[in-house]
Amino acid sequence: MLELYLAGSVSQTIERARALSTLFDRAHHRDYDGLRQLCSQKLSETLAGLRQLQSETIVDEALQSPRRLRAFRRHCDRLEEIETIGATALATVQPEAEFLNAVVRSICGDIAYPLIPPVVSNLSTSHFYIRADYNLLTVPLLEGRYFLHLADIYHELAHPLLHPAYNDRPVLEPYRKAFGSAKIALAKQTAASILEAKRAHAVRPVQDQFLVWGRLWQTYWLEESFCDIFAALTCGPAYAWSHYHLAIKKGYEAFEVPTNRIETHPADDARMRMILAALTRIGFAAECATIQAAWENLMDHRSERAEPEYRQCYPDHLIETIVDLAHRGIEAIGTQLAVPGALTPWAERLDMAWQVFWQQPDRYNAWESEHMRLAAGAMGIRRSYP
Incomplete structure (x- = not known):
């Protein structure tokens, strides 16, 4: 009975994985090339494991089926992870993400960040969070319109430095x-x-x-x-x-x-x-x-x-x-540290934002909106939203 279930379910899961691959093969902004490649690699590995299960000859169900069931569960978990993290990030790209991706690249350049800059997705329902295994930084939907929390990007950039994916x-x-x-x-x-x-x-x-x-x-x-x-x-x-x-x-x-x-x-x-x-x-x-x-x-x-x-x-x-x-x-590791009076460009912008916030709170919203546009222009980003 269990092997009948696995025969049908493994086959269906393979088709689900193949359907998911069409999203990664579709054209996306170049900012997401790294995420697409990483997800495609993880998906190929998962498909290979599923096909091995599908082609395996059953000799002794009592011996083989429990192991095959555990393996199937692992592949399902991995497929769900790829879909809910990587595929969802690609399928829900927002205009704000182009700006935030440029911000992250600029910050990484400012501080001589030793790894490839992560890709940004507006998927977070709470605050900033990074998935180092996908090199994916998630932020709230509208966070790219405001300065005051962008300093938290620097915190998230530090997590991959300790992640097992970069052990070597x-x-x-x-x-x-x-x-x-x-x-x-x-x-x-x-x-x-x-x-x-x-x-x-x-x-x-x-x-x-x-x-x-x-x-x-x-x-x-x-x-x-x-x-x-x-x-x-x-x-x-x-x-x-x-x-x-x-x-x-x-x-x-x-x-x-x-x-x-x-x-x-x-x-x-x-x-x-x-x-x-x-x-x-x-x-x-x-x-x-x-x-x-x-x-x-x-x-x-x-x-x-x-x-x-x-x-x-x-x-x-x-x-x-x-x-x-x-x-x-x-x-x-050669990272550029902040220097009083000589901050790197994005650190200086964020420092100035907080100074204006404290000194002229009644003018801050107008100042922030204007300087966000200036920052976008300096990075070659044309903002089409407020």
Whole structure:
């Protein structure tokens, strides 16, 4: 019975994959050539696997069918991924994407980004997100019309630098080694905290909490921290303001410490501490003082303050170690860092946008609209939308 099902379903899935290939073979803007090629390669590999299942001779169903069922499920999962990520991105290209693709290419050129610039799609239903395995950066539909969050592009550009798809790129080795050193530092920090809790005769749940934080640091937070530091060092103060902006719009408690649930990003305040520490290291101390004052004012208005557990989860010395290692790793791969008074073109545009936002909020919308058009013109993009 199961083999009858597989015979029909494998055949149907092959036809679905062949139909999907017509989208990748269709003409698209040259910005999407890389995505088309990547998706076509993944689709060919999936089709080969499905055809192997289709042609396999069945000798012993009891032995073969469970394995074939698992293999079929894997191919279906891969086909669904190609369709929902790559094909959907190509099928829903918006006019705004041409501008954002030009922005990403310009930023990558500004900072001597060591990989091929990702392709942009307006598919995000929340905020900026990158799929490094597809080299696809997704942003909200209208984000290309506004300056204030574009600094988050720099953060997303850092994720592929640590993705397994680029394990064999020699140019990234110093950055990856720095990340590895930070993981070792985190492991030592976790072990030291647990030992100290045992010596203080803390109850077992307290010791277990350090293990939970250690796992979150290792699994999620360290990479996000390296991306924050990369963005701060390459973009400059505009990235700190972008984090301030995002924390107000989407953040929760800035000093939140998870207990028994997964949080994929560090607490907003810990992120700001790392961003400001990175900026201070490269000469933006005055700007950091202004940002820090604004952040503290926000915390006062929200009546938020750090509890002892927060400092245990995000100790100063650990923050300093991570910033130091990330800074050295970024410098070693030859990325162009932000320089006070001599920012790269897009970093300067974003910095100016935030200055106008704070100094002339009543004029900001008109200023932003005009300077978006100027930025598009400078990159040879004719904007046909407001």
